[in-house]
Amino acid sequence: MPPFRLKPLFLTTLMSLSGLSYAEPVLVASNTVTKEISIPEAIPAATNLHSLAFKPDDSPEIQEADLWNRIRQGYGIPNLDNSLVTSQLNWYSARTDYILRTTERASRYLYHVVEELEKRGMPTELALLPFIESAFNPQAMSTAKASGMWQFIPSTGRDFNLKQNMFKDERRGVLDSTDAALNYLQKLYDMFGDWQLALAAYNWGEGSVQRAIKKQQAAGLPIDFDSMSYLMPKETQNYVPKLQAVKNIISNPEFFNIALPKVDNQPYFASVDKTRDIDVRVAAQLAELTVAEFKQLNPQFNRPVITGNADTKILLPADNVEIYKYNLSKWEGPLSSWTAYTVGKNERIESIARRVGAQASVLKDVNQVPSNMMVKAGSTLLIPKSSQSADNDISQRVVDNASLTMTHDNTRKINVTASKKDSLTALAKRYKVSTAQIKEWNNLKSDTLKTGQKLQIEVAAAPSRRKNTRVAAISTPKKAIAVNKQTKKITVAQNKTHKQPG
Known part of the structure; x- marks a missing residue:
C-alpha cells in the first residue's frame, strides 16, 4: 500500500473551527511494517475524534438516499475513550485498501442488518460488528471453527437454531445468521444491561464476563468494560476498541482521507421461495449471475444442489428477481442433476x-x-x-x-492372473473377499474366468512393522541408601553431584 497524507487543508480548517492546534499527521503503511499515525496533539483519544465527527445531513433527501448516514443517526452505544481505541484507530486508518474492500463487501448486507436492528430498537453501530468478526465475509472460517459473517462456533449456532448438516450450514446464511446474532446480542444486553459488556460477552462468553463481574464486585471495583478489561484476554480487550475505531472512521471518513463506497438506502437483495431441488449452477444461470456472485448471497449451501422445501429461500440481487422468475418459467431442462x-x-x-x-x-x-x-x-x-x-x-x-x-483406507490393490484351476469362488476364499466384490472391482458380467485373465483384488493392508528404534540411555543420578539400624527405616538420598532441574 503506498504512503499517503491526510489532507492538511481539511485538518487546518477543522482545528481552527474547534479552537485546537494542528500537528500535520502523516500515515505510512507497507506490507510488512505499519508506523503509528501522528494524530493532532490536541485530540488524545477516539472519543474526542468522535466528538469532531461528521454530523449527518439533516436534509430528507440525504437521509433517504444514504445508508451510511442512516447508520450514523442510529448510534446508541456510549463511546469508549482509551489508548486501545487510539491504537486500533491507527491500525485501521492506515489500511484504506482493507477498509474499502470490506465496506464494498458489506454493501450487499448492510441494509438488511440495519433494518433488523431498527425493528428491534437496537443501536445501529452493531451493523458494523461483522467488520470486526469476518470483514463481512459470510464464508469466513476461524481456527476455532467459527463460521459466517457473525462467526458462530458450532455449539452456539445450534443454541440459536442454526442448522448445520451436510447440505447447508445456516451459520453462513445471511438471513439466518443475522437473526441469530441479533437475538444473541439482545440476550447479552438484557443479561448485563451494558452494550460494551454485551459485546465482550459475545467475544469471550457470557460465563467469563459474569465471573469477571463477580471478581470486580468482591474487590469493590467498578464493573464497566474499561475498568474490567484488564481481566480479559487480549482479543477481548481489543474487541470493543476495534468496533469504536471503525465507528469513528464511518462517522467521519473524510477526516481519515477515506471515500466510502456509496450504499443506497434500499434493499440490495430479495428472497425467492424454492420448493424443488435446484443445482446452484442452474439457479445462478436462471438469475443471470455467475456462480461466485450467487454464492455471495447464498453461502450456506454446502453442496452443488439446493434441496427444496417450504422453508427454503434463495437470495438474489433485487434487480435479478424478475429475470430469475421469467427464465425459470421458460426453463425446459432438469433443475437438479443430483x-x-x-x-x-x-x-x-x-x-x-x-x-x-x-x-x-x-x-x-x-x-x-x-x-x-x-x-x-x-x-x-x-x-x-x-x-x-x-x-x-x-x-x-x-x-x-x-x-x-x-x-x-486400510486396503491395497493387488494384481492377480487367473490360472487354469482358478475360479471366482476359489479366489474369493483365498483373498477373503466375496465373489460379488471381485466382479464389481473388475466389471465382470460372467462368473467364468479365462486362463491368464488379469484381475484386481482389494485386500486388507498388512500392518506396518515398526522399525527397531534405538533409545539413548538416560543417565540417572546415583543414590545413597542408608539404613537406620534401630528403626529399620530406609533413606534414599540423591547424589549431591547431580543437579536437579529447578
Missing part, C-alpha cells in the same frame, strides 16, 4: 462410483472425500441422477439426517 445415495458398508469411492455409473473423481470432488479415505457405512453421498430418478427430489428426511463420515 440425488442422495446411502452407503451400505465401509467402502472406497472407486467401488461406489463403478456401482452407480459415475466417475470416482466427480464423487470425490462433490462429496469432499480425500483420496486416502473410505466412506463409512450409513453415510450419505451425492451421486448423479439416473434416468429413473430424474424427477425425484431428495426427501426432507434424508436432508435432515444426512451425514458423511470417513475412515482411513
Whole structure:
C-alpha cells in the first residue's frame, strides 16, 4: 500500500473551527511494517475524534438516499475513550485498501442488518460488528471453527437454531445468521444491561464476563468494560476498541482521507421461495449471475444442489428477481442433476462410483472425500441422477439426517492372473473377499474366468512393522541408601553431584 497524507487543508480548517492546534499527521503503511499515525496533539483519544465527527445531513433527501448516514443517526452505544481505541484507530486508518474492500463487501448486507436492528430498537453501530468478526465475509472460517459473517462456533449456532448438516450450514446464511446474532446480542444486553459488556460477552462468553463481574464486585471495583478489561484476554480487550475505531472512521471518513463506497438506502437483495431441488449452477444461470456472485448471497449451501422445501429461500440481487422468475418459467431442462445415495458398508469411492455409473473423481470432488479415505457405512453421498430418478427430489428426511463420515483406507490393490484351476469362488476364499466384490472391482458380467485373465483384488493392508528404534540411555543420578539400624527405616538420598532441574 503506498504512503499517503491526510489532507492538511481539511485538518487546518477543522482545528481552527474547534479552537485546537494542528500537528500535520502523516500515515505510512507497507506490507510488512505499519508506523503509528501522528494524530493532532490536541485530540488524545477516539472519543474526542468522535466528538469532531461528521454530523449527518439533516436534509430528507440525504437521509433517504444514504445508508451510511442512516447508520450514523442510529448510534446508541456510549463511546469508549482509551489508548486501545487510539491504537486500533491507527491500525485501521492506515489500511484504506482493507477498509474499502470490506465496506464494498458489506454493501450487499448492510441494509438488511440495519433494518433488523431498527425493528428491534437496537443501536445501529452493531451493523458494523461483522467488520470486526469476518470483514463481512459470510464464508469466513476461524481456527476455532467459527463460521459466517457473525462467526458462530458450532455449539452456539445450534443454541440459536442454526442448522448445520451436510447440505447447508445456516451459520453462513445471511438471513439466518443475522437473526441469530441479533437475538444473541439482545440476550447479552438484557443479561448485563451494558452494550460494551454485551459485546465482550459475545467475544469471550457470557460465563467469563459474569465471573469477571463477580471478581470486580468482591474487590469493590467498578464493573464497566474499561475498568474490567484488564481481566480479559487480549482479543477481548481489543474487541470493543476495534468496533469504536471503525465507528469513528464511518462517522467521519473524510477526516481519515477515506471515500466510502456509496450504499443506497434500499434493499440490495430479495428472497425467492424454492420448493424443488435446484443445482446452484442452474439457479445462478436462471438469475443471470455467475456462480461466485450467487454464492455471495447464498453461502450456506454446502453442496452443488439446493434441496427444496417450504422453508427454503434463495437470495438474489433485487434487480435479478424478475429475470430469475421469467427464465425459470421458460426453463425446459432438469433443475437438479443430483440425488442422495446411502452407503451400505465401509467402502472406497472407486467401488461406489463403478456401482452407480459415475466417475470416482466427480464423487470425490462433490462429496469432499480425500483420496486416502473410505466412506463409512450409513453415510450419505451425492451421486448423479439416473434416468429413473430424474424427477425425484431428495426427501426432507434424508436432508435432515444426512451425514458423511470417513475412515482411513486400510486396503491395497493387488494384481492377480487367473490360472487354469482358478475360479471366482476359489479366489474369493483365498483373498477373503466375496465373489460379488471381485466382479464389481473388475466389471465382470460372467462368473467364468479365462486362463491368464488379469484381475484386481482389494485386500486388507498388512500392518506396518515398526522399525527397531534405538533409545539413548538416560543417565540417572546415583543414590545413597542408608539404613537406620534401630528403626529399620530406609533413606534414599540423591547424589549431591547431580543437579536437579529447578
